[in-house]
Amino acid sequence: MKNNKQNISIGMILMQARTFIALFILTVAFTLLLSNRGINFLSPINLLTVTKHVAITAILAIGMTFVIITGGIDLSVGSIVGLCGMIAGGLIHEGLNLPMFHMTIYYHVWVIIILTLILGTLIGLVNGLVITRFNVAPFIGTLGMMYIARGFANIRSGGATFPNLQGQARLGNTGFPFLGAGKIIGIPVSIWILIIVLAIGIYVAKKTPLGRHIYAIGGNARAARLSGVKVKRITTIVYAFSGFCSAIVGLIIASQLVAAHPATGETYEMSAIAAAVLGGTSLSGGIGTIGGTIIGAFVMGVLGDGLVMMGVSEFWQNVIKGVVIVAAVIFDQMQQQMKARSSVSLTGGETKKGEEAEIA
Amino acid sequence: MKNNKQNISIGMILMQARTFIALFILTVAFTLLLSNRGINFLSPINLLTVTKHVAITAILAIGMTFVIITGGIDLSVGSIVGLCGMIAGGLIHEGLNLPMFHMTIYYHVWVIIILTLILGTLIGLVNGLVITRFNVAPFIGTLGMMYIARGFANIRSGGATFPNLQGQARLGNTGFPFLGAGKIIGIPVSIWILIIVLAIGIYVAKKTPLGRHIYAIGGNARAARLSGVKVKRITTIVYAFSGFCSAIVGLIIASQLVAAHPATGETYEMSAIAAAVLGGTSLSGGIGTIGGTIIGAFVMGVLGDGLVMMGVSEFWQNVIKGVVIVAAVIFDQMQQQMKARSSVSLTGGETKKGEEAEIA
């Protein structure tokens, strides 16, 4: 066993190393390039800023990772981000208008946050039910939801932005900006949120039966059902969680901008999926780790921020982004092969407790 | 064996029927609703217009269907559309500038068209090679290409549009608008192109070893390999074809607008995938028909145009689009189940990954 455990930890590191390495190279590169311009990429505040930006993608990507591990995909996260932002924004800005009673209710910010999270979860739940009960392909089911949610986000305000979400003392709904701008022990709230979601994600994936079952479903749905895994329920839960994560992001962004814009979150689903896949999640299901996903998200984030700080033009940013994404994965593949040659214990497929294989 | 032949053909029809039905319902609905406003949705000219619009999605979706049947996906089609448009536009508008010789070459439109088609095919080829040689996940490989191609489309002109693509007689490069605006026996050229691509697609899928191999790869790559199928080569060909289709669309759009705009084609990949999936193509590979895809494309097209003619607000258009897509598929599922009870030939026709063996 001892012996095993050693192999394993090595395996572990190697396993995520590829993304690490991509991340490492990027960071070093930017640090050097920027230092010429007298900018310290590794300065604490800058790292905090980058992490803050990463948090947006990362939180979505964690929910997405679970979805992808079940063998599904969730294209609606971006729209849910937008819709939840609008709902929260609307409740703060206009309150809940009850014409029949000629009254308008303004909720305390906490209530609004909770309502919004519930909404996001419910939308995810609907995704899950559509997919499991009517067995609609996840791609198409969530694509539909993507259009629907985006539509309602716009309809909520007729396309307008809800501004000035700082709320008003007399309405007792102040404090919303804290989510986006607030700090705890010098660290932005959104990063704390990421840490919490991350912790939950890793715990569920590695430590709980739920996690095992999610991996099992992705590995072989039929066998899972025959083994007594509640495939439909668990799949539904996973989509609900993804919706929940989207709601969180919706709130964070609205709070950062102190305004809610209906187009918020467009194409976020792609970044989330890319982060997950960069992190080693296999789109055919059953394989992936939350840890890898986070690294994937950081690769995307560091790249984005670094290029902006370098002042690279939008167009070249696209090209470089594309190249790096593919390069990172090719890189990965090569390492997989080297690994395969270098050590038997790994080819034998030894795994750490609750750790999944990289290659099916 | 007669029996089976019947089963099959009945099966085929049934299998597409669901999309047919969705299509039918939509068409009837719009015809009625619009007739109130004195518009005849079924007028030949309108049907031609709709078909012309469908052609764009449909041509992409045909290439996409083959890709998806191999178990892959191609997110780069939209960007390839944009890039190819820009390249063609550039060659017509500016010609090929050779500073070292102080000269500029203007090609005949046919040359330009062929060069563009080759370019599109090559980009697709690169996708295929990246995916097969470095075994990068198709999603990530083509996602990278999506960014890269879009970047270059913009870089080509620094974000500007190439106008006046009618060309100039003295440069001998006139005639480009024919693709988009021209008609043959009263039918727009783009529709003829669709018909040709469609015919090729169906023939390859149904009548050739290549087609059979493509299905085999998606159904069980390993078994295909051991049966002597050149998995890598054929997969590569399939992505190249998808790139080819994208190039065609890029040319058609540039020609219709008599201008090439670098942002052209954004999010087209989604419509193409949606059309394929609506048409019964399974994203886990091995299952799908070109015929179904076309119907899927028409569902999307009729929906889009119909809503526009109704003057439905863009926001509600989103909602309705989403609902219809999901509804169409749910509808489908119900029929699949009824069918499963009634005929063998398609049991398991639409199983999710890992459930193929459902009935084994």
Next chain:
Amino acid sequence: MAKQERDEIILQAKGIYKKYPGTIALSNVDFNVYRGKVNVLVGENGAGKSTLMKILAGVEQPSSGEIFLKSEQCRFFSPNDAADRGISIIYQEMNLFPNLNVSDNIFIAREKIKKGGRVDYDSQEEFTASLMKKLKQDIGPRVLVSSLRIGQQQIVEIAKALAQNAEILIMDEPTSALSTSEVDILFEMIDELKAHGVTIVYISHRLEELLQIGDYITVLRDGRLVTETTMASIDLQWIVKQMVGGEADEIFTGEAHALGDTILECKHIYLPREGEGYSVRDVSFELHAGEILGIYGLVGAGRSELLETLIGEHPEAAGEVYLKGEKIVSSTITGRIRDGFALIPEDRQREGLVPTMSVADNMTLASLFRLAIRGIHLRKRDEQEEVDHLIHEMSLKTAGSAVLVSSLSGGNQQKVVIGKSLLTQPQILLMDEPTRGIDVAAKGEVFSIMNRLAKQGLGIIFVTSEIRELRAISDRILVMSKGAVTGVFPREEASEEALVEASAVGHITTAVREGRN
């Protein structure tokens, strides 16, 4: 077993009727399961054995009929229902999670839980380790199932079922991928379970096994109950007769073939294994036209790898291969198939079949270029002719050539794979466990096909773990162990003992053969 009649019936199926689209799998079948006994169920491929078991295990619902557990009527709507009532099953087709490790596979959906709802991996892995010890396998609890060979996977399937310590344990062809030594181990387990009063339902196409461990035997034919009796009262011939219905001629008819000149010659074939060492080590042999060369070995001996190397799946392999005296240059599978090699792979699910395709399309998959006009245009008629001919020749049980191959019974699926390789009109046939999971009659057909092909001058290499077959059908038998050739026996010298001995070279001798006949 004198008092068997008085044995208590623990599980009873009455008048079970099961209709599938296109097929009636079971009609009015009664089935009795006796407590603490090994209840054997036999029947040809497609007879309905698995279907009946799936019904007992709650996977499928009977179209009509009743089930009594401990003489109390009950219905199982899901595998869980059945499991809760103490019934667990080893499915004929693997039901493992390739992405999870062995211990996770064994405990899925019934994890050991620590406080805080955490999975208790340590005790799970301990248990798994001890289970593997019992099964005399050195498979670590954390080994990924995807990296196991099919034989080892089947062991995991068995372990998974054992771990549920059920009252009634259904085994649907548990030994199809095992070779003698593992089978012996399994039988020890079964005896142990019986001793603890566990009831076993056992399905296999290896009839001699049945004689060895069975207490009661039930025979199905074409979805109907033929008869039920005690194992003591019958012999192998009787079983065959009941299954096939009508007089069964001795099936293991090995006939010596007129050997032509050397068609295939392999010199010093090495296949490096991932990591270090070799899966195939310095293997050299000749194959004559019209010869059937049997290869015997334990699981992991490298037989599959050898065949895979010959079909060109391992370009990294070293060594020379001569076909009719000419050195083979083609390194791709496609090339080798064109050269006249054909492989019937070991694992029909993972390597043989395309589940999303019809029976016909699966059969023609490897011969499309030959069938297509100028290698481009496929004419349905041409394909149909060959397919229909083949279906007839192999007496395939199917609702038609357009049916999805995944809806065929296990054995019939195997026939499809064999058919596919025959359609390529091979000169050399590489058969890796071709008789796995197919019934006596089918086996008989396969053997006669092999004989016929041999007569036509094909060279056939035949890998199996069933010694009786091997000795019956082969002209020569080559034994491998740990990737190397450890013996070559002409048919007359190939005694069972000699083969087993050679196959065990370099192994800690496991075979506890005293237990047998």
Next chain:
Amino acid sequence: SGDQEAKSEKKGNTIFIITPSHDNPFFKTEAVAADDEAKKMGYATTVLSHDDDANLQDQQFDTAIAAGALAIIVDNAGADATIGPVRRAKEAGIPSFLIDREINETGLAVSQIVSNNYQGAVIGAEKFVELMGEEGKFVELVGKESDTNAGIRSKGYHEILDQYPALEMVARQSANWSQTEAYEKMESILQANPDIKGVICGNDTMAMGAMAALKAAGMGDVIVVGFDGSNDVRDSILAGDIKATVLQTCAYNARLAVQQADKYIETGSTGAPEKQLTDCVLIDSSNAKKLDNFVLEQ
């Protein structure tokens, strides 16, 4: 009277109003104004959004033609890409009236009523220079660089800014008109250039995003200038955050276009030249109060 009948029978037929997505208040106001004006005159209307997709706009023109529209009011999706469709409409006997953005071709549309983006950018830049005190580091946030107006506005800005050597542009990024993108890119730019004094933006949503980022970084005093004159920015100006923006009189233009369309339908001519440039107005704390829904009451 026959003319009267002809008119009334014509009325009730549809005028198509095509603009970019309504999720930008600017275009929404435009569309609403045109719609309102047309309805007042007794026309039926179909309001569409091409979401800056030239091909979608092309298809919407097809639809308008197929539906036999009386006229098309369009804020187009590309100066060149729109020439084709407008020509097709003309050939089908349907007059097009362009608002907000022009096309690079004359003689096709009946009117091109365009607010002068270049002039607007120039006055915006002049105000920016004044606020900056003619010196210091600044950042430019450009719109979607494949949009004509993003280019024109940037040109206009630099026409002025480049005249002041003491003004140093330390970063120029596209935020694709998006508030969120402006926010994140602004944050990153601040990391590279903590000492900036001003940000000049290609439109108001980006200005809002930049302002939010600056305030979050405790740099609320940095000078931010936008473009469009949306209510959100108006409020921000009144709150003393964003310093100035440039109003395009889009509502006015839209109504004008409909009036000319009506005239054209009645009489066959608008009596106005095709190209009509309406000047933009600078909005700052002095006149912000008077601004509402892109209308500056005189």
